[in-house]
Amino acid sequence: MTTTPDELVRLAKEARGHAYVPYSGFSVGAALLCRDGKIYQGCNIENAAFGPTICAERTAFFKAVYDGEREFEAIAVVGGRAGEEITGLFPPCGVCRQVMREFCDLDFKLYLGREDNRWEERTLGELLPMSFSPADMR
Helix, strand or coil, rough: CCCHHHHHHHHHHHHHCCCCCCCCEEEEEEEEEEECCHHHHHHHHCCCCCCCCCCCCHHHHHHHHHHCCEEEEEEEEEEEEEECCCCCCCCCCCHHHHHHHHHCCCEEEEECHHHHHHHHEEEHHHHCCCCCCCHHCC
Protein backbone atom coordinates (compact mmCIF):
# COMPACT_ATOMS: atom_id res chain seq x y z
CA MET A 1 0.00 0.00 0.00
CA THR A 2 1.30 3.43 -0.94
CA THR A 3 0.77 6.30 1.48
CA THR A 4 -0.77 9.31 -0.22
CA PRO A 5 0.05 12.93 0.60
CA ASP A 6 -3.53 13.33 1.88
CA GLU A 7 -3.02 10.48 4.37
CA LEU A 8 0.34 11.85 5.48
CA VAL A 9 -1.19 15.30 6.07
CA ARG A 10 -4.05 13.69 8.01
CA LEU A 11 -1.50 11.94 10.26
CA ALA A 12 0.39 15.21 10.76
CA LYS A 13 -2.86 16.84 11.88
CA GLU A 14 -3.43 13.97 14.30
CA ALA A 15 0.10 14.39 15.69
CA ARG A 16 -0.49 18.12 16.12
CA GLY A 17 -3.09 17.26 18.73
CA HIS A 18 -0.32 15.91 20.99
CA ALA A 19 1.73 19.14 21.01
CA TYR A 20 2.81 20.59 24.35
CA VAL A 21 2.78 24.35 23.79
CA PRO A 22 2.03 26.24 27.03
CA TYR A 23 4.24 29.21 26.07
CA SER A 24 3.71 29.95 22.39
CA GLY A 25 0.28 28.41 21.96
CA PHE A 26 1.45 27.35 18.49
CA SER A 27 1.05 23.63 17.80
CA VAL A 28 2.79 21.73 15.01
CA GLY A 29 2.41 18.15 13.85
CA ALA A 30 4.50 16.09 11.47
CA ALA A 31 4.23 12.69 9.81
CA LEU A 32 7.44 11.22 8.35
CA LEU A 33 7.24 8.52 5.68
CA CYS A 34 10.16 6.08 5.62
CA ARG A 35 11.21 4.35 2.41
CA ASP A 36 10.02 1.02 3.86
CA GLY A 37 6.52 2.45 4.38
CA LYS A 38 6.68 3.04 8.14
CA ILE A 39 5.36 6.37 9.37
CA TYR A 40 6.61 8.28 12.40
CA GLN A 41 4.58 11.10 13.88
CA GLY A 42 5.94 14.01 15.88
CA CYS A 43 4.72 17.12 17.65
CA ASN A 44 6.45 20.16 19.06
CA ILE A 45 7.27 20.07 22.76
CA GLU A 46 8.09 23.34 24.49
CA ASN A 47 10.17 23.96 27.60
CA ALA A 48 10.25 26.91 30.00
CA ALA A 49 13.95 27.36 29.21
CA PHE A 50 13.05 27.60 25.47
CA GLY A 51 16.40 26.15 24.28
CA PRO A 52 15.34 22.56 25.01
CA THR A 53 12.15 23.00 22.95
CA ILE A 54 11.95 20.57 20.02
CA CYS A 55 10.04 20.90 16.79
CA ALA A 56 7.57 18.35 15.46
CA GLU A 57 9.73 17.52 12.45
CA ARG A 58 12.77 16.71 14.56
CA THR A 59 10.66 14.68 16.97
CA ALA A 60 9.50 12.49 14.07
CA PHE A 61 13.01 12.16 12.60
CA PHE A 62 14.65 11.36 15.93
CA LYS A 63 12.05 8.70 16.74
CA ALA A 64 12.67 7.09 13.34
CA VAL A 65 16.45 7.25 13.62
CA TYR A 66 16.27 5.73 17.10
CA ASP A 67 14.38 2.80 15.56
CA GLY A 68 17.12 2.35 12.95
CA GLU A 69 15.49 4.11 10.01
CA ARG A 70 17.82 6.02 7.69
CA GLU A 71 15.92 6.28 4.39
CA PHE A 72 13.01 8.66 4.06
CA GLU A 73 10.53 9.53 1.31
CA ALA A 74 8.49 12.49 2.53
CA ILE A 75 7.18 14.46 5.49
CA ALA A 76 3.91 16.28 6.06
CA VAL A 77 3.88 19.31 8.35
CA VAL A 78 0.93 21.29 9.69
CA GLY A 79 0.73 24.07 12.25
CA GLY A 80 -1.28 26.85 13.75
CA ARG A 81 -2.69 28.27 16.97
CA ALA A 82 -3.40 25.44 19.41
CA GLY A 83 -7.04 24.38 19.41
CA GLU A 84 -7.78 26.16 16.13
CA GLU A 85 -7.98 25.02 12.54
CA ILE A 86 -4.97 25.41 10.28
CA THR A 87 -4.99 28.90 8.79
CA GLY A 88 -1.96 28.93 6.54
CA LEU A 89 1.24 27.36 5.39
CA PHE A 90 3.86 26.62 8.08
CA PRO A 91 7.15 25.33 6.61
CA PRO A 92 9.87 23.81 8.81
CA CYS A 93 12.39 26.04 10.56
CA GLY A 94 16.00 26.16 9.43
CA VAL A 95 17.22 23.72 12.09
CA CYS A 96 14.64 21.15 11.00
CA ARG A 97 15.58 21.64 7.35
CA GLN A 98 19.21 20.94 8.24
CA VAL A 99 18.24 17.77 10.14
CA MET A 100 16.30 16.65 7.07
CA ARG A 101 19.37 17.29 4.91
CA GLU A 102 21.43 15.02 7.16
CA PHE A 103 19.31 12.06 6.06
CA CYS A 104 17.62 13.12 2.82
CA ASP A 105 18.49 14.09 -0.71
CA LEU A 106 17.41 17.43 -2.10
CA ASP A 107 14.43 15.76 -3.84
CA PHE A 108 12.93 14.75 -0.46
CA LYS A 109 9.26 15.79 -0.53
CA LEU A 110 7.52 18.02 1.98
CA TYR A 111 3.74 18.28 2.06
CA LEU A 112 2.79 21.48 3.82
CA GLY A 113 -0.78 21.42 5.08
CA ARG A 114 -3.04 24.40 4.54
CA GLU A 115 -6.57 25.31 5.49
CA ASP A 116 -9.54 23.40 4.03
CA ASN A 117 -7.60 20.10 3.83
CA ARG A 118 -5.36 21.44 1.09
CA TRP A 119 -1.57 21.07 0.96
CA GLU A 120 1.37 22.24 -1.10
CA GLU A 121 4.31 20.12 -2.18
CA ARG A 122 7.88 21.36 -1.99
CA THR A 123 11.26 19.67 -2.13
CA LEU A 124 14.01 20.01 0.42
CA GLY A 125 16.15 21.55 -2.32
CA GLU A 126 13.59 24.33 -2.75
CA LEU A 127 13.51 25.05 0.98
CA LEU A 128 17.24 24.64 1.63
CA PRO A 129 19.24 25.86 -1.38
CA MET A 130 23.04 25.57 -1.28
CA SER A 131 22.73 23.14 1.62
CA PHE A 132 25.47 21.63 3.75
CA SER A 133 25.28 17.83 3.73
CA PRO A 134 27.24 14.82 5.03
CA ALA A 135 29.00 14.70 1.66
CA ASP A 136 30.57 18.08 2.47
CA MET A 137 32.35 16.51 5.44
CA ARG A 138 34.44 14.19 3.27
